[in-house]
Amino acid sequence: MRHCPTLSSILLVVLTACTCSCEHLLMEDDMEATPRTTFEYLWKKVDEQYAFFDVKQVDWKAVHDSTAPHINDKMGKEALFARLSTMLNTLDDGHVNLISSFDVSHCPSIYQRMQEGHNYNSDLITEHYLGYDYHTTGGLRYTGLHHDSILYVRYSSFSGSASVSQIAYVTQRYARAQGMIVDVRQNGGGEVQNVWNWLTMLPTHGELLYTTQIKRGRDHDDFSTPQAVHAPPNNTTYKPYAKPVVVLIDRGSFSATSFFALSLRSLSSAVLIGDTTAGGLGLPNGGQLPNGWYYRFSITRTLSPEGENFENGVPPDEVVHLDATQAALGIDNIIERACSIIYNKASL
């Protein structure tokens, strides 16, 4: 077989060089980053993946038709951002945001609603309950009430650390308390993992807590098969907290805090009192727009074991509103009600 090495080498080098430049042919060109394409891309993403059109009662096609005439390729970035933010805010969802390098949109109605009821007064808590000499372990601030017969734990954000060992330490430190109050009012959420840590430290028996589904198709009601979520077993060396637990919630309790509240509804060892939470029971999904801005919105939904969708708020077992008159006297009637529940349960 005749072989010309020079020719072969040249051919191979040319062939290799040609394939090396193939990616420019094979990869699609970047999408144009005009206001029009950016708007259409965002609208379509929400249309295909947002999980709560049924709960929010939003006609998303009508939103498109009302927004589109205001979008043109000559508009500035601030104007485009404002239009897209307004479009997203029709969803009335705290998990929906548009994020650019110069601004972050948020849903104002949610923030207004979170303050409704005024069920939490931080000055009242600081001056008359938590005090100034409270203890801090991770994201937990805590003290003893009524001569240490009640353990009061203020957990203001699920982004704050609350590991199993930290929760166990806090409960051990007040081992003589008859029960524990976990105050998650105005807790805007954070890490879902911390919900699991709390549930791990409560006496559970594999109860069904909720089911969750991911938005899977283009239709607004096209979800995956419900996935059951059960109470986690305690595989740690720490004993579950067997005494009564009362959890305080309000309209400022959002996202992971609503997951926490929904989970506790299935557990007999905990009582929810206060006001309905702000909801936020979908996991927010992030993405990017053709012009580089980021967005996020919920693409999962969470249903109670009975099939109820509490996206707009998890109701408490017992509704208790902060009494302004008593608050003026330095009394948080929600905490006092929680104390009486604990005393009653402990005496049984």
Next chain:
Amino acid sequence: MARRFTASTPQSVPPLRIRYHWVIVIFLLLWDGAVPNILHAQSDTSALPPLSLRATHCGWTLGAQNAIGFGTFRDMGTSPVRYKGVVLQPTFTTLLVTKKGRWCSDFTILGGVYEDAVRPRFNFSTFGINHSFNIGYLHRVTHWNNAALWVGGLVENRLSVKVNLNYENASAGVSDLIMVQLRGRYEYFFATRRGRCTPMLAAEVGWAPVGLALRPGYAFIDNYTQENDLYTTILSNYEWRTCLLPLLNSSMEAALQLRNGNRVGLNYQWSFATTWSSGHWRYDEALHLFNLFFLFKL
């Protein structure tokens, strides 16, 4: 060479004086003794295998490769924007070379940092980790004195994880390609004096006619809701799809085959992997790598 021996046979010898007889006898004895040795040497030389075979060490070889380069990817599941960045890739290679072919296996880990192409300001927002493993066989279909051509196939799994914390619960985008890859390799050796190191050039071209892509579901998210069931949760939300021509790659290599059988060289690799399709399923990744490699014979 045989003609030279024949021509050297004296045809007309002048009468010799007796005093030279012993010299001639000694010369003839030496000549007679030398000729078979020369013949043997000549036959030995003509029986040597081609350089392309001699320079290839048969047996087990282990290799370590370290590459630096740049990569581009676009994951339509999260963004229509291309990302580009700098990558590092160590590779561990095992070769078993026989007279007819070679078994090969590569274990590769790639790490990279990427920025989006819309606002390239060295603002690296995405981290990437790729892992690939392949095993296959290349057959030496033909060889010449200085060159050899290998053709074969590999089975390869290429897992790509791109992490962008801006995507929250969809921060880790996973793409997996399982492919059957066809590969051709051409090697050219430069003749040198025996005993010296042998420089060589090589080029490889590979393409996967068919592959299986594993991608997240329609909504790009890991809906982790219970940590003790994480893997089940992830896998239940991912989708499988077959795709045609998911991989193209090529490489050029300059190496030095050392006297002890080891090999050291530089290599430029290009690869392009894609799931094709469209919408959220589309994932493209191109890599350009400059590779320093060492192969150690066992």
